[in-house]
Amino acid sequence: MNKKTQAKLSLFLSSLARRLEENHDFFQAVTFCFRSGQKSFQGEAAPDPQGVKLSWKGAIDVLSPSAFTALLVDECLLYDELELSYKERGHQTLLRATDKNVQVTNEEADKEAVDKEVKPSSLLHRSYLINPRDAAPLLKELGILSKDGKVKNDKIRKYNQIDHYVELLAPDLKELAKGRSRLCIADCGCGKSYLSFVLNYYLTEVLKVKVHITGIDRSESVIASSKAMADRLNYRNMTFQTGDIRSLELKEKPDLVLSLHACDTATDLALAFGIRNKAQLIVAVPCCHAELNAHYEIKELQPLLKYPILKRRMADALTDGMRCLILESEGYRTSIGEYISPLETPKNLMIKAYRTSRGNKDAQSQVLSMILTLNHAPMLYRLLQGLEEPLPEAQHREE
Incomplete structure (x- = not known):
């Protein structure tokens, strides 16, 4: 991804860091996937008393919300595309970033899955x-x-x-x-x-x-x-x-x-x-x-x-x-x-x-x-x- 996309991504992820701090009691998970060509590299961040527990590139680290989002901003220049899902209770935010644009959508978390599961x-x-x-x-x-x-x-x-x-x-x-x-x-x-x-x-x-x-x-x-x-x-x-x-x-x-x-x-x-x-x-x-x-x-x-x-x-x-x-x-x-x-x-x-x-x-x-x-x-x-x-x-x- 290019510098222009990185700047846009940085704006969104800075607000995500604030949300992780303010809504820590309700935060469930962040899953993300970087892509380059046919290759995919997946990671996940889960709640931790000290911030978030990041699983990425075979390692597990505990980071502050701002350090976690800064890492994503730095990494984006190495890949062609990023897909990210942020989930908290009752809410889900989806992000897709490419060289062309950064798209963000919000929806109720897992509602479709619940509808299928429960009669x-x-x-x-x-x-x-x-x-x-x-x-x-x-x-x-x-x-x-x-x-x-x-x-x-x-x-x-x-x-x-x-x-x-x-x-x-x-x-x-x-x-x-x-x-x-x-x-x-x-x-x-x-x-x-x-x-x-x-x-x-x-x-x-x-x-x-x-x-x-x-x-x-x-x-x-x-x-x-x-x-x-x-x-x-x-x-x-x-x-x-x-x-x-x-x-x-x-x-x-x-x-x-x-x-x-x-x-x-x-x-x-x-x-x-x-x-x-x-x-x-x-x-x-x-x-x-x-x-x-x-x-x-x-x-x-x-x-x-x-x-x-x-x-x-x-x-x-x-x-x-x-x-x-x-x-x-x-x-x-x-x-x-x-x-x-x-x-x-x-x-x-x-x-x-x-x-x-x-x-x-x-x-x-x-x-x-x-x-x-x-x-x-x-x-x-x-x-x-x-x-x-x-x-x-x-x-x-x-x-």
Whole structure:
């Protein structure tokens, strides 16, 4: 190739070097082939913690992104043609350089291959955000898809729940991403982390939003399992750690804090974590509500609450109602609605809280009034007031 082509190639590859640095967590591979006459010389660069691991001319070297692209620029003068493919999650860039021109095209990565590999499931009578045709590697890893690309019969309910969860969060995720170069998400009581993996896929490969997700759980076994799954999927923008979220500090403050089906007061621990970190959005789907049920008393309602099942159901509503009110008192605009049909599970309420201010004095007064009415201060209130509580038994998500 001539000097003119080299100059054009240098411009493109300098931008590729920046992309390799900025998108290192999402980078998958660079493959390239130099040609001279009938001879071809192939090379490959893979992700490495120090930059890229280059396989070229029988040798393996670890180079910085800029050193790697500089090598390609230097080498191009020795050959007639270069074909290069850069792949990152959800995206692929193709380049062809000759003496005449440098051509660059962009496309969705491996979409054609996925379409050939995966057959649409017969259950898909609606549009799914996590489509099995496009998300096949992820859904197979989660055990939802069979080897032939169909949703397993015993996983249809789980698949619908996961997709509906993303559907409910999609507008919030799009809004949250505005004006941010990257989203930081914390999944409290992450369990097997199914939803974290699915949100990672949706944000990165569908919305094209950079994201880093931290899964937190007290169980070392589920954290080890999640780490192994992230490695198999090559999701390098995820970290998992054990810890007590009452005192845990992340390297980056989360924009979004999630808690799905964390048992009893574990939901309160997650909500308090989000409030302390001033998360812009907190989303929780509570599970059981035993804590308030064991303590609250409303003298005027005793003739009705003497029936245990009614007292327990009232405690469910009061617990989530108090959680919403306390969130409002801390400056969050709060809503609560059905996550899925109660026919699927009675644990079907989703709390969303958007941070809008530092606090709400009216809501603070209402919280104190309700504590007097209930004759009990709920766990979330006590956590935010710094009152010491014994750590509950290990509680993590019911996947």
